[in-house]
Structure formats: C-alpha cells, structure tokens
Amino acid sequence: MTAELALFRFDNGLRRRAEDAEEQVHLTPEYVLDPVRAVLGGRIELDPCTTADNPVGAERFYALPDDGAARSWSAATVFCNPPYGEARVRWVRRCAEAGAAGSRVVLLIPAHTDTRIWHEAMASATSLLFVKGRVKFGVPRTNGRQVAASHPSALIGWNVDLRHADELGSAFLLRTQPPAAYVDIPLGQ
Template sequence: MENTEQPRSVASHRFDNAKRRRPDHHARQAMLTPPYVLEPVRELLGGIGLDPCTEPDNPTGAAMHYHLPMDGAALPWDAATIWCNPPYGETRGRWIARCIEAGAAGAKVVLLIPSHTDTRLFQQAMASSTSVLFVRARLRFGVLRDNGRQEAASHGSALIGFGVDLSPLAALGTVVRRAGS
C-alpha cells in the first residue's frame, strides 16, 4: 500500500491554528487586565464609562458593563469612554470593529490586544487609531493558574487608542501616534 500522507515539517504543529484558538466561553479566555495597566488607562480616560467584555463582578469599575452570557459586542456602546480587553478567541474581529466604530462616533476608546503587527486585525485597528502603545514586556494577567502563579501572556500586547492620545501612558511602553492625530 502506498503512503499518501504528505510529509510534515518539524515545526508544522506550531502553525495549527485549531490548537491555538479557543471559543469565547473557554475558561482560559478570562484574562483580567493587570492594575498597572488598567489604573493609568482609567486616569487618562477620566473613568471608564463602559467595559463591554468584563467579568460579572466588574473588576474594571466601569459605570456600565457587560459580561457573559451577554454579547457585549452586539449590545449598545453608549458611553463617552470605553475600555475593551476582548476575548482573544475567534470573535476578536467583532470587538475590534466595535472599538473602531465607537471611536469614529466620538467616544474615547482604549483597546488591549496582542501586538501581532503582521495580522489583518491588528493592521485594521492601527489604521483607524489615534495612537498605539506597544506595552513593554509581557503582561501578567490577573488570573491565577492551578499552581497559584499568575497567567502571563505568551506574546507582546498593545493598547490601541481611538479618539484618545496614549502618549501620557509612555511609562508602560512605546507610543506611536498616527500622523495628523
């Protein structure tokens, strides 16, 4: 019998997106923003009017918030200031689109996403932004693993500002402002 299986490269397992992506309801999607990032953002915005994708206990202290099982990407974003640390799963594009829309409508929006600068989603967000802050070092999210250690990001992160200049947050990393903003 002839072997019809295609040869695989040594690293091919690393590029299997099915192994990297999780549904939005997956337990490891809850990545609470560390206070050393959240507090300066809250101060810059003058408070958080809406957090559309938080936990039921509202750890960001937003005036209005949505959490699972609510679909915050589909609900109204009627706030002047918005903080968004979306699920890093399959629907991230919906959240980025909503942040872009809210910023275009006049809201001050800060979005936290992986700084995968080569991806279509990152490029869309950056093209519509006022400024981008590339966070220095990897974030340590406020989620404890089974061994009691904090969950650390496996990648760099970026704050993307829509209608807001992130330059005052330069202590967190490198800020790039779009020309003309």
C-alpha cells in the same frame, strides 16, 4: 509524536477556543488599568467585555453570557480587553466604530502587527502604546502564579492621547502616534 498530536500542534484551527471558554478570561491588571483610567479622565463608563464581578469598576458593563459586542456601546469612555484569538476581530471593529462615533476608546490587544485586524485598527486609531514585557493577567494558575501573555501587548486608542500614559508608571515602553493617513506601501516591486 503521533499523527493526531502533530495535527493538533500544527493546525491552529483545531486548537481554537470558543470565545466564552474559561481560558479566554484575561483580567486586566491594575498596572495597565491605572494609566487607562487616567487617560479616560478617571472613569470608565463602559467595559463591554468583562466578568460578572466587574473588576475594572466600569459604570456599565457586559459579562457573559451577555454578548457585549452585540449590545449598545453608547458611552463617552470605553475600555475593552476582549477574548483573544479570532474572536478579537469583531471587538476591534466595535472599538473602531465607537471611536468613529466620538467615544474615547482604549483597547488592550496582542501586538500582532502582522495581522489584518491590526492594520485595520491602525487605519482609524489616534494613539498607540506598547506594553513593556508580557502582561501578567489577574488570573492565578494552579501553581499560584498569574497567567502571563504569550505575546507582546499594546493599547490602541481612539480619540485619546496615550503618549503620556507611561509617565504614570513603568509598565509601558514605546509611545507612538499612528500616521494621519494610513498608507499601504507595496514591498518587493
């Protein structure tokens, strides 16, 4: 292995993709969207992070080059499947802000439970549901197969109850309710 290749493989900073890179497009599959729609009362008023053809069918949506994270999220119901990587931090924060403002919000993100942004989301979320297996996004690869996530995923909710979404299908594995008060427990002391 050359030094350049080794540096690329082991330095995540060199491998990051821009938020608007084509590789960041992960279209939410219907087997995830159907329960989300049901939880949100049958309609998604706003999808702030989608493509121009609005595959989610939201009543309002923002697509590149429009920066949905910087636009108004004034909506009763919001679904967000943001770009992954570091870009997701600002989207998670916007979801939490919309939830604090009273919107019913569902966010699909990697279930990286060891990250600061996960813990930040859990501090204000009202519901959590883990997706069974790896989400198969609606983006076909050159071999005809759909792109599958390289990690587990979860739906995080604000002002919604995701505990029964799994009754609509077998896509979901574990339902849980975040604690009423989020507590940091110091370890190793």
